[in-house]
Structures are given as structure tokens and as C-alpha cells.
Amino acid sequence: MFELKANTAQSVKNDVLSGLTVALALVPEAVAFAFVAGVDPLVGLYAAFMVGLITAVFGGRPGMISGATGALAVVMVSLVADHGVEYLFATVVLMGILQITAGALKLGKFIRMVPHPVMLGFVNGLAIVIFLAQLSQFGLAGEAGWLEGTTLQGSVIDVAWLETSNLLRMLGLVALTMAVIYFLPKFTRAIPSSLAAILVVTGLVIGFNLDTRVVGDVAAIAGGLPQFHIPSVPFTFETLQIILPYSIILAAIGLIESLLTLRLVDEITQSHGNGNRECLGQGLANTVTGMFGGMGGCAMIGQSMINVNSGGRGRLSGIVAALSLLAFILVGSAWIEKIPLAALVGVMFMVVLGTFEWSSLRIMNKIPRSDAFVLVLVSGVTVVSDLAVAVVVGVIVSALVFAWNNAKQIRVQRSEHDTSQYYTVTGPLFFGSTTAFLTQFSVSEDKNDVIIDFLGSKVCDHSGLEAIDTLAERYLKAGKTVHLLHLSQDCKNLLKKAGNLVEVNVIEDPRYLVPVID
Incomplete structure (x- = not known):
């Protein structure tokens, strides 16, 4: 059932090394999304560990990585601000129960109703979102951005840019990271290029004592094991009225992003995942996570691409990523905090380049105008709103176009x-x-x-x-x-x-x- 056994020693090595690479990339993402949701960084790290581990074992797509995500974090902000973090934990538990129900009812099969232009729009939009999320690393925290006084003030592109020398140093390290990732596979695949790039840039920064920001400047990641904790909320109908709307939205977003990522990994690996089992795995993961003080999560397209491109194909890769993340929290925080943010940003930029469907730009004039419109629409809505809304809008528009065309027959x-x-x-x-x-x-x-x-x-x-x-x-x-x-x-x-x-x-x-x- 668990499919822990790999076919060859080579696949074991690939899974272990790619899992380690993913774990390094999970740290800043989990911390950043915790800040977005307005909770302590350890809440995001615990979620990344527990959701990642449980979905790796019980989920329906070997090689796919799950953890705390921005798509869910933006929904949690108002809940945490209005009611506190304990209500968030209760919401995540109910979110998991709803996802388990969806899996039991075999609702995962309906992901096949998502048309290909919507899938392309989802991928492109998410690539843009991942890119924009990295821009904050080039700015000064807590200072007004360059768009102050405009309608875009406070948006992800409203960044107070670093002073010239620091900005150029940051850009240079990012470029070096991307160059290592791009060129190393042309010489050897003995080690995942993303992991090699992180090690090279970290060694360069430490060896030459370069003045650049590191993970430790963002947040301290040291902590203990997550503790079992029943959410401290009144078990009343009033509490249910508060958390149910959030739980439904989070469950929907989580399943849509997970199932679309599953389809994407299917296409890349030329294999077939189980959508219904993934729903059950995501639901179980979030139910447990809410009981252990985590913010919940779903599949992560960026980390999944890092894993797959680094050779991770089995469940072992996800398990190693989760356990490595836990090891970082428990004993390795001092080392992880020394990793330059530029190295992790460079890894994510390469993920953006690999995730974006560049072929969609070439086929714009070759596909029906309606499909091109849906592709651009879904990409735009994903960027300005959220994934669930974008996919629903794309499916509705595609269905109306289909109905209109068939009505003429x-x-x-x-x-x-x-x-x-x-x-x-x-x-x-x-x-x-x-x-x-x-x-x-x-x-x-x-x-x-x-x-x-x-x-x-x-x-x-x-x-x-x-x-x-x-x-x-x-x-x-x-x-x-x-x-x-x-x-x-x-x-x-x-x-x-x-x-x-x-x-x-x-x-x-x-x-x-x-x-x-x-």
C-alpha cells in the first residue's frame, strides 16, 4: 500500500537527494506563508512537515510534495486576525474532514472536467505567482515601497528595493544559482543540480564573508517536536458558523491545487496518480495537522517540480523531504539559517521557468480564440485572486463556449x-x-x-x-x-x-x- 520500496539503488539515491533538496526549499516557503497567514513561523514549518509526511505515505501521487501554501495562507489571514490562531487550528481540522468526505465520495474524478486551456492557465498563473512571491526578498522589510500612493501600494510588486550594492550582490548570487542548476546536468547527474547550487552559493557566501541576507535573518526555525493539541475553541454552533465557511473554501482550494498538480506530475512522469486517494491523503494530513498546531496545506507545484526535476519519483522522496525538514527544526537550524536567501530565490526562479508553459505562447494564434481567452483569463485570475476562483471561472467559461458551439449543430x-x-x-x-x-x-x-x-x-x-x-x-x-x-x-x-x-x-x-x- 505504501510503496516505500524503490525499484533500484539509483532510484533510492535520487529520492533521498531530491528529498533533501526539497526540504531546503520548503524552509523559506513555509516561513513566508506563515507570515502571510499571520502566525508563528513554526506553525508553518510544522504544517510543512506533517502534511508533507502524511501525503507522501497515504496520498495518491508518489513524488508529489505537499506543505503550507500561499493559496491557503491568503484565505487564513482574516480568520486569524479576527478570531486567533486556535480558530485556525479548528478550521484546518474541519477542512481535513471535508476533504476526507470528498475522497470517500470519489469526487476526485471530477478533476477530469477541467479543460486543457484551464490547466495551462493554472500552470502559467501559478508560475507568475511564484515569481512575484520572490520579489519581497529583494526589498527592505517594513519600509514603504516604490508604489506608495498608488492603487498598487501594498501589493507583491510594491517593494522597497535594496540599495544598489546589496541589490546587485543579491542578483549576482541568484544568477549564479540559476547557472549552476542549468549547466551542471550537462556534465553530471550524480547530485541534484538544485542541491549543488545551494551548497555552492552557501559556501561562496561563507568563504568570502559576503554581506547578504540568509534564512536566519527572516526567522529562527529552531523548535521541538509538534505537540498534540486539541484546538482551544468553544465547541458550539456559533464556532461552527465561524469556521465552516473558511473550511469549505480551504478544502476546495486545497483539493483543486492538489489535483491539478497531480495531473501535471502525471504528464511529466508519464504515470498515473489516484485522485480519490489524494483527496483522502490530503484530508487525513490536514486533520492531523490541525491537532498538532499546524496551519494546514496542500500540494505545492514549485516543490513538486523541484522534486521531479531532481529525480524524485517515489514516495521515499516526499518522506525524506518531510523528515529532513523536521531534522532542520530539531537539530539543524543553525546550519539552515546560514543558507543565503539568494540561493533559494534562484532555485524558485528556475522552478518558474520550468513551470511556465512557454509553448502556450506559441500556440495562441493556432488554437480557437475561446481557448486562448480562457487560458489568459485563468492565468490572470490566478494572479489577482486565487486558484479556486480561477479554475471555477475557467471551467464555467469553457462550458458556456462548449454549449454555444454545440447549440449551432x-x-x-x-x-x-x-x-x-x-x-x-x-x-x-x-x-x-x-x-x-x-x-x-x-x-x-x-x-x-x-x-x-x-x-x-x-x-x-x-x-x-x-x-x-x-x-x-x-x-x-x-x-x-x-x-x-x-x-x-x-x-x-x-x-x-x-x-x-x-x-x-x-x-x-x-x-x-x-x-x-x-
């Missing part, structure tokens, strides 16, 4: 057969095509005996049934007899108003069987 061909008027219907009949369907019949001009053949048509919803019923009533009021051929059983059962005027060819009626796929 309904065709009704009119002909005469002896004493009867014969109509042949082709194309889907649903809410979007009912108006076009009804306008193609000439009730007043038709003969008294009318035959309408639905063999080439599929009645998709109740609106289609109502359109057929409306048409039958029109012929009834005109004193004419209408025969409806090749309707499915559900159509026959619902067409009550037509009464005995409806004649159905039972022998040739198709049965529309829709397979249920878990």
Missing part, C-alpha cells in the same frame, strides 16, 4: 412522404439548442400527419424534453397528429402532455448508457 431536415410530413433531426438537443430546434418546424404549413425522427439526435437534458413536449402541444392545438420516432425511454416517460399522440418505435429506440468511471 442542431439540424432539422424537412421532406414529404406520401401523405405525411417527415422531419429528420440531427445533433444534440439540450438547453442551448432548443430555440433553434423549435424554429425549424412549420406547424401551420405541415400536413395533418407529421413524423419526427430522432435517430440522429441525442436528447441531453430536461430542456430538450420540454422542447419536444412544446412541439407536440403545438401540433395538438393545430389539430394535427405527430409521431415521434426513436426516442429513448427517459423521453417517453417524461412526455406526458403529448398523450396518445406520441408514437414511439420501441424496437429501434437507442439506450444511452453512460459508463461510470471512478
Whole structure:
């Protein structure tokens, strides 16, 4: 069940080294997202450890990394500010229970309803978000940014930039990190290039005593083991009213980001994860995390890309990343705090370059305009709002475009057969095509005996049934007899108003069987 055993010694080495690399990148991210949520850095670090470990063991996608994320942190801000951190822990527990319920109901399969342009928009938008999140590392904390007095004041790009010498030093170290990551694989893959880059830049800064910010300047990460802790909140209906809306939003965002990241890792590794199992794993992780003083989390696309690109494919990589992070908290904090922020920023910039779907820019003029619009829309909404809203908006717009295009495919061909008027219907009949369907019949001009053949048509919803019923009533009021051929059983059962005027060819009626796929 746990799939801890790797196939070869090489895969074990890859998983261990990539897991260590991911753990180093998890530290500043967890601390930063804790600050975003307004909680102590250890709350973010504990979440990264527990969510990462539990999802690595029980989740549905080996090689995918989970932890505290910015998409969830921005939702938690107002809850923590208004009610305190204990309500956050209670919210995370309820969030996990909702995610377990989603997994038990096998709702993970619905991620396949997300169209490819939405997936591209999600990836591009998230790459931009990851890039923008790194800009604060080039600024002075607590000082007004260069956009003070404008509508963008306080945004992620409103940074009080470092003075020139420090800024240039920071940029140089970032560039060196990126260069090592890019060129090292051309010579050897014995060690993950991201880990090598962090070690090289850290050694350079320590060896030459360069004046640049390190992890320890952001926050102290030393701490003990997370302690079991039932959230100190009143167990009342009023408390449920407070935490339930937040729990629903967090559960939705967490599952959407996790399942979309799962799909992305599937494509990169040419393998197949289990969406429903991932829902269960995420739910279990958040339920436990809330009981141990963590801020909750979900899959992290940046760290997942670092892991996969560093050779991490098995569950062992996620386990090593989580346990290494715990080791950093317990005994290795003094070393980790010496890592230059520039090295970690460089790693994340390479993640941005690898995550962004550059091919989407080349195909803009080759795909339908509607798909291009959805791609750009989802990217933009991901940046200015959040992932869940962006995906929902993208799916809705894609569904409306699909409905509009399919509504134009309904065709009704009119002909005469002896004493009867014969109509042949082709194309889907649903809410979007009912108006076009009804306008193609000439009730007043038709003969008294009318035959309408639905063999080439599929009645998709109740609106289609109502359109057929409306048409039958029109012929009834005109004193004419209408025969409806090749309707499915559900159509026959619902067409009550037509009464005995409806004649159905039972022998040739198709049965529309829709397979249920878990």
C-alpha cells in the first residue's frame, strides 16, 4: 500500500537527494506563508512537515510534495486576525474532514472536467505567482515601497528595493544559482543540480564573508517536536458558523491545487496518480495537522517540480523531504539559517521557468480564440485572486463556449412522404439548442400527419424534453397528429402532455448508457 520500496539503488539515491533538496526549499516557503497567514513561523514549518509526511505515505501521487501554501495562507489571514490562531487550528481540522468526505465520495474524478486551456492557465498563473512571491526578498522589510500612493501600494510588486550594492550582490548570487542548476546536468547527474547550487552559493557566501541576507535573518526555525493539541475553541454552533465557511473554501482550494498538480506530475512522469486517494491523503494530513498546531496545506507545484526535476519519483522522496525538514527544526537550524536567501530565490526562479508553459505562447494564434481567452483569463485570475476562483471561472467559461458551439449543430431536415410530413433531426438537443430546434418546424404549413425522427439526435437534458413536449402541444392545438420516432425511454416517460399522440418505435429506440468511471 505504501510503496516505500524503490525499484533500484539509483532510484533510492535520487529520492533521498531530491528529498533533501526539497526540504531546503520548503524552509523559506513555509516561513513566508506563515507570515502571510499571520502566525508563528513554526506553525508553518510544522504544517510543512506533517502534511508533507502524511501525503507522501497515504496520498495518491508518489513524488508529489505537499506543505503550507500561499493559496491557503491568503484565505487564513482574516480568520486569524479576527478570531486567533486556535480558530485556525479548528478550521484546518474541519477542512481535513471535508476533504476526507470528498475522497470517500470519489469526487476526485471530477478533476477530469477541467479543460486543457484551464490547466495551462493554472500552470502559467501559478508560475507568475511564484515569481512575484520572490520579489519581497529583494526589498527592505517594513519600509514603504516604490508604489506608495498608488492603487498598487501594498501589493507583491510594491517593494522597497535594496540599495544598489546589496541589490546587485543579491542578483549576482541568484544568477549564479540559476547557472549552476542549468549547466551542471550537462556534465553530471550524480547530485541534484538544485542541491549543488545551494551548497555552492552557501559556501561562496561563507568563504568570502559576503554581506547578504540568509534564512536566519527572516526567522529562527529552531523548535521541538509538534505537540498534540486539541484546538482551544468553544465547541458550539456559533464556532461552527465561524469556521465552516473558511473550511469549505480551504478544502476546495486545497483539493483543486492538489489535483491539478497531480495531473501535471502525471504528464511529466508519464504515470498515473489516484485522485480519490489524494483527496483522502490530503484530508487525513490536514486533520492531523490541525491537532498538532499546524496551519494546514496542500500540494505545492514549485516543490513538486523541484522534486521531479531532481529525480524524485517515489514516495521515499516526499518522506525524506518531510523528515529532513523536521531534522532542520530539531537539530539543524543553525546550519539552515546560514543558507543565503539568494540561493533559494534562484532555485524558485528556475522552478518558474520550468513551470511556465512557454509553448502556450506559441500556440495562441493556432488554437480557437475561446481557448486562448480562457487560458489568459485563468492565468490572470490566478494572479489577482486565487486558484479556486480561477479554475471555477475557467471551467464555467469553457462550458458556456462548449454549449454555444454545440447549440449551432442542431439540424432539422424537412421532406414529404406520401401523405405525411417527415422531419429528420440531427445533433444534440439540450438547453442551448432548443430555440433553434423549435424554429425549424412549420406547424401551420405541415400536413395533418407529421413524423419526427430522432435517430440522429441525442436528447441531453430536461430542456430538450420540454422542447419536444412544446412541439407536440403545438401540433395538438393545430389539430394535427405527430409521431415521434426513436426516442429513448427517459423521453417517453417524461412526455406526458403529448398523450396518445406520441408514437414511439420501441424496437429501434437507442439506450444511452453512460459508463461510470471512478
